[in-house]
Amino acid sequence: MADAEQWHKTACILCSINCGLEVQTGGEDGRRIVKIRGDAEHPASRGYVCEKSQRMDYYQNGADRLRSPMRRRADGSYEAISWEVAIREIAAKFGAIKTQYGKEAVLFYGGGGQGNHVGGMYADSFLKALGNPYRSNALAQEKTGEFWVQGKMLGTGVHPDFEHCEVALFVGKNPWQSHGFARARVLLKEIAKDPARCLIVIDPRRSETAEMADIHLAIKPGTDAWCLAALMAVLVQEDLVARDWLAEHTRGYEAVAPYFSGIDIASYAQACGLAEQQIRDTARRIAGARSVAMMEDLGLQMNRHSTLGSYLQRLIWLSTGHYARPGTNNAPVPFLSLAKASKGETSARRGPRVERRSPVANAKIIIGLVPCNVIPEEILSDHPKRYRAMLIHSGNPVHSLADSQRMREALRALELSVVVDVAMTETAREADYVLPAASQFEKAEATFFNLEFPDNVFHLRQPLFEPLPGTLPEAEIYARLVEAMGELGEADYAPLRRALRFGRLAFALRFMIGTLRNPKLVKYAPVILYRTLGERLPQGMASAAALWGAALLYVQASPATARAAGFGGLLPLAADRLFQAIISQPSGVVYARATHAMSWQAVGHPEHRINLKLDELLAELPKLDAMPPPVDADYPFVLSAGERRSETANTAVRDSSWHKRGVYGSLRINPQDARRLGCADGERLLLRTRRGSAEVIAELSDSLQPGHVSLPNGLGLDYRDASGALLRKGVAPNELTDAQARDPFAGTPWHKHVPARLERVAQALSA
Numbered sequence: 128m129a130d131a132e133q134w135h136k137t138a139c140i141l142c143s144i145n146c147g148l149e150v151q152t153g154g155e156d157g158r159r160i161v162k163i164r165g166d167a168e169h170p171a172s173r174g175y176v177c178e179k180s181q182r183m184d185y186y187q188n189g190a191d192r193l194r195s196p197m198r199r200r201a202d203g204s205y206e207a208i209s210w211e212v213a214i215r216e217i218a219a220k221f222g223a224i225k226t227q228y229g230k231e232a233v234l235f236y237g238g239g240g241q242g243n244h245v246g247g248m249y250a251d252s253f254l255k256a257l258g259n260p261y262r263s264n265a266l267a268q269e270k271t272g273e274f275w276v277q278g279k280m281l282g283t284g285v286h287p288d289f290e291h292c293e294v295a296l297f298v299g300k301n302p303w304q305s306h307g308f309a310r311a312r313v314l315l316k317e318i319a320k321d322p323a324r325c326l327i328v329i330d331p332r333r334s335e336t337a338e339m340a341d342i343h344l345a346i347k348p349g350t351d352a353w354c355l356a357a358l359m360a361v362l363v364q365e366d367l368v369a370r371d372w373l374a375e376h377t378r379g380y381e382a383v384a385p386y387f388s389g390i391d392i393a394s395y396a397q398a399c400g401l402a403e404q405q406i407r408d409t410a411r412r413i414a415g416a417r418s419v420a421m422m423e424d425l426g427l428q429m430n431r432h433s434t435l436g437s438y439l440q441r442l443i444w445l446s447t448g449h450y451a452r453p454g455t456n457n458a459p460v461p462f463l464s465l466a467k468a469s470k471g472e473t474s475a476r477r478g479p480r481v482e483r484r485s486p487v488a489n490a491k492i493i494i495g496l497v498p499c500n501v502i503p504e505e506i507l508s509d510h511p512k513r514y515r516a517m518l519i520h521s522g523n524p525v526h527s528l529a530d531s532q533r534m535r536e537a538l539r540a541l542e543l544s545v546v547v548d549v550a551m552t553e554t555a556r557e558a559d560y561v562l563p564a565a566s567q568f569e570k571a572e573a574t575f576f577n578l579e580f581p582d583n584v585f586h587l588r589q590p591l592f593e594p595l596p597g598t599l600p601e602a603e604i605y606a607r608l609v610e611a612m613g614e615l616g617e618a619d620y621a622p623l624r625r626a627l628r629f630g631r632l633a634f635a636l637r638f639m640i641g642t643l644r645n646p647k648l649v650k651y652a653p654v655i656l657y658r659t660l661g662e663r664l665p666q667g668m669a670s671a672a673a674l675w676g677a678a679l680l681y682v683q684a685s686p687a688t689a690r691a692a693g694f695g696g697l698l699p700l701a702a703d704r705l706f707q708a709i710i711s712q713p714s715g716v717v718y719a720r721a722t723h724a725m726s727w728q729a730v731g732h733p734e735h736r737i738n739l740k741l742d743e744l745l746a747e748l749p750k751l752d753a754m755p756p757p758v759d760a761d762y763p764f765v766l767s768a769g770e771r772r773s774e775t776a777n778t779a780v781r782d783s784s785w786h787k788r789g790v791y792g793s794l795r796i797n798p799q800d801a802r803r804l805g806c807a808d809g810e811r812l813l814l815r816t817r818r819g820s821a822e823v824i825a826e827l828s829d830s831l832q833p834g835h836v837s838l839p840n841g842l843g844l845d846y847r848d849a850s851g852a853l854l855r856k857g858v859a860p861n862e863l864t865d866a867q868a869r870d871p872f873a874g875t876p877w878h879k880h881v882p883a884r885l886e887r888v889a890q891a892l893s894a
């Protein structure tokens with residue numbers, strides 16, 4: 128496959144946008160990615176890339192990539208074992224845990240990162256074989272509060288239309304660095320330079336996006352709830368809401384309004400450090416706009432009052448009527464819903480929704496996920512229902528979840544822990560078994576971050592290389608595990624293989640009829656498709672087989688958007704044509720074409736009316752009158768632990784040697800604070816929190832308010848280079864964070880608001 132002259136199509140795997148790329152491969156062994164450019168034919172990214180796209184080879188050829196299954200010895204070192212031994216032992220040990228403690232003694236964590244969700248479909252089959260245990264993943268430390276609110280208000284996800292909006296509103300989001308929507312920098316520049324349009328940013332820091340904004344509400348850290356409540360109060364008190372629209376499309380406004388009519392806007396403005404006039408002007412700008420598109424992110428979601436904040440910001444744009452029109456917020460049609468996939472649901476749910484709770488901490492389970500922050504206490508307990516085993520797939524919880532120290536302790540306390548990853552990560556180093564996956568450029572891969580509207584794109588990446596010797600794609604790993612559990616075998620595959628000889632239509636009919644007789648066809652569809660259809664797919668594409676089932680479910684659930692995108696007709700034929708397009712169009716496929724009116728059909732409440740009244744959260748509102756708590760005298764700084772910067776991409780790229788010059792991993796601090804500490808730019812400081820301490824390099828920046836400091840996410844990795852030497856650059860933020868600091872509703876962490884103390888290094892050493 129290596130060919131220096133030819134450009135191959137693929138995608139960037141470093142953030143959820145997955146921009147289309149064209150790359151050249153080569154190098155001495157032909158296994159390097161040597162040139163990278165944007166793919167102009169990609170229907171969503173249209174040639175756009177950011178600078179991070181140039182780092183693909185540091186992921187692909189990281190020196191700490193795994194090349195063999197590993198088993199931990201009693202002394203903590205690892206020995207290489209064969210795949211046969213690994214599969215046999217892991218299947219037997221999970222089986223024994225299930226027999227001894229029941230299926231609920233297992234916790235699955237992960238399922239994919241920013242570029243790989245197909246592997247997770249096969250993990251799902253193994254989880255079903257284990258009896259469908261508890262699940263968690265990174266969404267349960269950021270988005271579950273938002274999902275919960277969104278479910279109760281709209282019953283659908285929404286996509287903000289920043290391409291056409293008059294007003295763009297960002298709450299705790301810095302899209303210049305973090306993206307979150309396609310071609311972010313292009314769209315931000317367009318909005319900023321057009322005098323008729325308006326960019327509003329709510330962020331205590333003058334982020335790159337805030338720098339471009341028409342209105343920057345530089346609130347005090349952690350005071351979003353007061354700011355958003357005051358904005359809503361202006362809309363109610365000045366009667367700026369869209370009354371006719373509310374009457375036609377929503378319910379609950381009359382009950383909600385009184386909570387805001389009594390709010391003292393001047394004192395709420397003061398609570399968040401803004402002038403009252405600024406709040407009033409902003410609310411009027413939103414109310415007067417033809418269209419408003421909005422996005423919230425971690426500045427709100429990893430902060431105090433996060434779930435309340437997700438609710439308040441929705442009240443603002445919904446009470447002003449900014450839904451289901453161009454330039455507002457619309458309901459994208461998912462190819463495969465991440466929320467459903469998280470729950471392990473493969474078909475439409477039936478029956479009433481029951482609220483589930485985690486077994487030990489009794490935490491709310493949202494979209495099927497146990498909050499990440501309670502995982503350590505669910506394990507480090509003598510509770511009879513504690514988790515005894517974990518399977519971790521494409522996630523690095525020791526590094527990425529709150530309180531790394533407790534997470535390491537929790538992993539070591541388990542009776543069984545298995546990690547499936549491409550690299551020897553911080554988490555892998557705590558596991559009993561580590562299974563080496565082929566990289567995201569060595570198999571057919573894709574994500575289900577398909578959130579575009581009205582046209583929605585699915586992009587399957589064809590492999591650039593053969594799997595690294597010793598590794599296997601997840602499809603093969605989990606197929607072997609399910610088979611080793613005795614759940615599937617030739618008898619399940621043979622009828623489908625026979626049907627395939629007569630073509631894919633015969634296969635489709637055999638499969639659909641088969642599901643009526645053999646429930647395993649539904650339960651284990653991904654593995655069965657891999658073992659049958661996968662064997663007939665072009666070289667290297669076998670892992671795509673499960674998408675055939677996903678295409679069938681999608682066309683069945685949304686025939687109108689499929690037809691509008693060119694995939695109409697009888698179900699198996701339409702789905703098969705879509706699947707064929709997916710495996711043969713290397714720049715991605717427009718699989719759904721929606722209309723704005725469909726955003727109303729997507730509202731999952733009676734009469735498709737939006738529900739504005741969320742009693743549990745409204746009950747929180749009067750508590751804001753008590754005003755924000757004062758800063759902690761022992762820890763007077765607010766640390767935002769995990770800022771997105773050009774040098775970060777979660778922990779996907781472990782080798783930092785791509786970084787040649789300039790600052791890397793610094794603690795940003797206001798010059799006044801630095802002066803008081805006697806610290807110059809580039810000097811070291813000791814940063815302490817209640818849970819840990821770290822030496823940091825100070826970068827003086829007046830983009831931060833006095834008292835607010837900020838560290839990047841994803842750094843401080845224990846990366847071993849080709850000689851085996853440990854290279855650590857930057858600070859691992861979760862050595863400093865506290866799993867108990869979390870939202871009372873969703874259990875999501877308060878990483879953007881960690882009480883901290885700073886000292887000069889010399890002073891700290893003498894103390």
Ligand SMILES: Nc1nc2c(c(=O)[nH]1)N[C@H]1C(S)=C(S)[C@@H](COP(=O)(O)OP(=O)(O)OC[C@H]3O[C@@H](n4cnc5c(=O)[nH]c(N)nc54)[C@H](O)[C@@H]3O)O[C@H]1N2
Nearest residue numbers: 299300301305329332348349424425426770771775776777
């Ligand atoms: N370069 C890069 N891009 C990425 C990633 C990456 O690692 N690197 N990761 C991806 C992932 S997984 C995610 S979830 C997204 C996250 O994307 P974002 O949420 O946009 O990124 P952050 O920088 O974590 O936080 C956004 C902003 O919150 C602000 N903030 C801090 N405290 C407060 C507060 O009290 N109130 C408000 N309103 N704002 C506050 C910060 O100053 C910061 O500018 O980024 C994605 N994109």
Ligand SMILES: Nc1nc2c(c(=O)[nH]1)N[C@H]1C(S)=C(S)[C@@H](COP(=O)(O)OP(=O)(O)OC[C@H]3O[C@@H](n4cnc5c(=O)[nH]c(N)nc54)[C@H](O)[C@@H]3O)O[C@H]1N2
Nearest residue numbers: 240265521522523527547548549564567768769777778860
């Ligand atoms: N303090 C603090 N902590 C944070 C954040 C913060 O802002 N502050 N941000 C949080 C957020 S929003 C997120 S999303 C999380 C992200 O944290 P994680 O969910 O842990 O995600 P990644 O760091 O991307 O880890 C992905 C893993 O997948 C592995 N991998 C890559 N390719 C493959 C593959 O093909 N197959 C398999 N099996 N594995 C593969 C990588 O080596 C890596 O170990 O971090 C969170 N942690």
Ligand code: SF4
Nearest residue numbers: 139142145146177180
């Ligand atoms: S990091 Fe995100 S925005 Fe940048 S090139 Fe990669 S996918 Fe595109």
Ligand SMILES: [Mo]
Nearest residue numbers: 265266269777
């Ligand atoms: Mo994230």
